[in-house]
Amino acid sequence: MPKSPRVSAPRGRKPLVVAAVAPELESVTPAQRGVLSLLVQGHELSEIAELLEISVATVRNHMQAVYETFGVRSQPKLLALFLQRVVARQASASRRRKGT
Numbered sequence: 144m145p146k147s148p149r150v151s152a153p154r155g156r157k158p159l160v161v162a163a164v165a166p167e168l169e170s171v172t173p174a175q176r177g178v179l180s181l182l183v184q185g186h187e188l189s190e191i192a193e194l195l196e197i198s199v200a201t202v203r204n205h206m207q208a209v210y211e212t213f214g215v216r217s218q219p220k221l222l223a224l225f226l227q228r229v230v231a232r233q234a235s236a237s238r239r240r241k242g243t
Contacts, residue, residue, distance in 0.1 A: 165225060167212050175212075178205040182218070183225065 168176060174195075181191045188206075192199045206218065215221045 165213070165228065171209055171212055172205075175205045175209050178202055179209050182206070183222065 168179075171179070177195060178191055181194060182188075186194065188199055188202045192202045195202070210216055210221060213221055213224060215224060
């Protein structure tokens, strides 16, 4: 079984609470979550395959399942969806802090 990738935040920053931004993650497998984690950290598919000691085809299969879960058809659409949700969550938190 491949090792799970570590998800860490840059120094001085809190890690993103992904489950709050993407509740769909509850329905993906641990292997799919590991691939997705490395993808959002900026790794290429070939790097992900090497890090997880799986084939690039397996990485693609995991990503296809993730795309279906999130209702998107491509990596850019998935990353855009995550970014939109992060921005919306941060704006909402900022408004709550300001009391608006």
